[in-house]
Amino acid sequence: MxxxxxxxxxxxxxxxxxxxxxxxxxxxxxxxxxxxxxxxxxxxxxxxxxxxxxxxxxxxxxxxxxxxxxxxxxxxxxxxxxxxxxxxxxxxxxxxxxxxxxxxxxxxxxxxxxxxxxxxxxxxxxxxxxxxxxxxxxxxxxxxxxxxxxxxxxxxxxxxxxxxxxxxxxxxxxxxxxxxxxxxxxxxxxxxxxxxxxxxxxxxxxxxxxxxxxxxxxxxxxxxxxxxxxxxxxxxxxxxxxxxxxxxxxxxxxxxxxxxxxxxxxxxxxxxxxxxxxxxYDQAPAPEGGGMIKDHWWNYFDLSEFNDQSVTWNFVIDPAYTAKEKNDPSALMAYCYHNNNFYVADVAEVWKEFPDLCKFIPEF
The missing domain is CATH 3.40.50.300 (P-loop containing nucleotide triphosphate hydrolases)
Known part of the structure; x- marks a missing residue:
């Protein structure tokens, strides 16, 4: 043919x-x-x-x-x-x-x-x-x-x-x-x-x-x-x-x-x-004043305000167990809840393998 x-x-x-x-x-x-x-x-x-x-x-x-x-x-x-x-x-x-x-x-x-x-x-x-x-x-x-x-x-x-x-x-x-x-x-x-x-x-x-x-x-x-x-x-x-x-x-x-x-x-x-x-990039624009969490909700405070207060500080970790910065980091946060407010004392993001992350936690 x-x-x-x-x-x-x-x-x-x-x-x-x-x-x-x-x-x-x-x-x-x-x-x-x-x-x-x-x-x-x-x-x-x-x-x-x-x-x-x-x-x-x-x-x-x-x-x-x-x-x-x-x-x-x-x-x-x-x-x-x-x-x-x-x-x-x-x-x-x-x-x-x-x-x-x-x-x-x-x-x-x-x-x-x-x-x-x-x-x-x-x-x-x-x-x-x-x-x-x-x-x-x-x-x-x-x-x-x-x-x-x-x-x-x-x-x-x-x-x-x-x-x-x-x-x-x-x-x-x-x-x-x-x-x-x-x-x-x-x-x-x-x-x-x-x-x-x-x-x-x-x-x-x-x-x-x-x-x-x-x-x-x-x-x-x-x-x-x-x-x-x-x-x-x-x-x-x-x-x-x-x-x-x-x-x-x-x-x-x-x-x-x-x-x-x-x-x-x-x-x-x-x-x-x-x-x-x-x-x-994510095709999810947030409101300029914030989405679920609004800008005006945030204020600064001095840790010395809690010197005479009886509060419990909480530590949370979202681990990733990697040292490669192209991957997501491990995230850490220290906070307390007092008088109907959340107080964030410190946050950190680090790229560390599990053993090094365990060593870093007490320092944080």
Whole structure:
């Protein structure tokens, strides 16, 4: 039996699998070798389902939120490669893509266009070409009616309608601490972007971001639509992983042990502090005043206040029995409870093997 030409086989494999397409076109826009952690294929398969429903003009099942740490290839997968693949399966699709920065949104759109204009894409999907009279970095169209418009959050998109809306990082960390910036972003998404759909029953909104604040765009959307399809993949395993079965994919409690190793996590905790790390990496932003334990509950005291008091000091230890700083430390605390208050006299974290830890305890 005579097989079809190789490029036709490659084209069909790409159409059938977004993940295959991503691997095939990776070096078209990225010179570095890829690190294919399991979550990349998983996200590709999830996005596929949305694209095929749009291709068949079926009602959307739900909008989608993806919360995932930085440096996990989320933008390459969701905002750059995905629209280019969608045109390979249905060049009539229209996109609106947005980010907190107009310059960043344009950069994403240009990289997608670079794929579409590449010789390999032309060889596999030659019928898809960018129209010469509408080939702008912010807005380009193909010869089948498909289009892509790139904008910033808060930007003007009057008169534009999309089959798929993609929002990639609607806020940056600096904007997220501003009540005004957060409210502006949430209002734009709820009142402006939501009206830019070809068909409200058909058009899904796909939002990809790292968590930055309790009331960021993810928090706002979850309050309005608690049943939305929510994928949450924190850097470290925990109760926040969604869907819960994805926890089985974590390796030694880590989402991506190659790029977000224990050493990287230790460094990022130092750089970002506990508040920044809990949002951007653990996808669990805490209130600025504290979560279950509030800032204003804490005061300082002098141990000499207890010289004439009859109190019992308690010592608690959460041992880890390791001297390797890439692992969790042993934690120690001395405290007492007196007159309806807890008094913490001292705390320590140490990396020691069991024998050395036993020697350290009396010193503490």
């Amino acid at each position: 005579r097989l079809p030409p190789k490029h036709l086989i490659q084209a069909e494999l790409c159409r059938r699998s977004f993940y295959y397409f991503l691997q095939h076109f990776w070096h078209t826009i990225i010179p570095d070798d890829p690190v294919y952690n399991w979550h990349i294929e998983y996200l590709c398969e999830e996005l596929e389902q949305y694209a095929f429903r749009v291709k068949n003009r079926e009602d959307k099942a739900s909008d989608l939120i993806i919360n995932i740490p930085p440096s996990t290839t989320k933008t390459t997968v969701c905002t750059i490669m995905f629209p280019a693949w969608c045109w390979a399966i249905d060049p009539t699709m229209r996109f609106i893509t947005a980010s907190y920065s107009g310059e960043l949104a344009v950069d994403h759109a240009v990289k997608s266009r670079d794929i579409i204009k590449s010789e390999e894409y032309k060889k596999l999907f030659g019928k898809v070409t960018i129209k010469a009279d509408q080939d702008n970095k912010k807005h380009y169209e193909n010869n089948s009616g498909g289009s892509r418009v790139a904008t910033s959050v808060g930007g003007t998109i009057t008169g534009k309608h999309a089959h798929i809306i993609i929002i990639d990082d609607p806020l940056n960390p600096e904007q997220a601490v501003s009540d005004t910036e957060r409210k502006t972003a949430n209002r734009w998404m709820n009142e402006t972007l939501s009206t830019r759909k070809v068909d409200k029953k058909l058009t899904p909104t796909l939002m990809i971001m790292q968590r930055l604040h309790e009331d960021d765009c993810t928090g706002n959307k979850l309050k309005k639509d608690p049943d939305i399809h929510h994928i949450c993949l924190p850097a470290e395993d925990g109760a926040g992983v969604k869907p819960a079965e994805m926890r089985d994919k974590y390796v030694e409690g880590l989402l991506d042990p190659v790029r977000i190793s224990k050493d990287v996590i230790i460094e990022e905790k130092k750089n970002l502090g506990s508040y920044g790390y809990s949002g951007q």
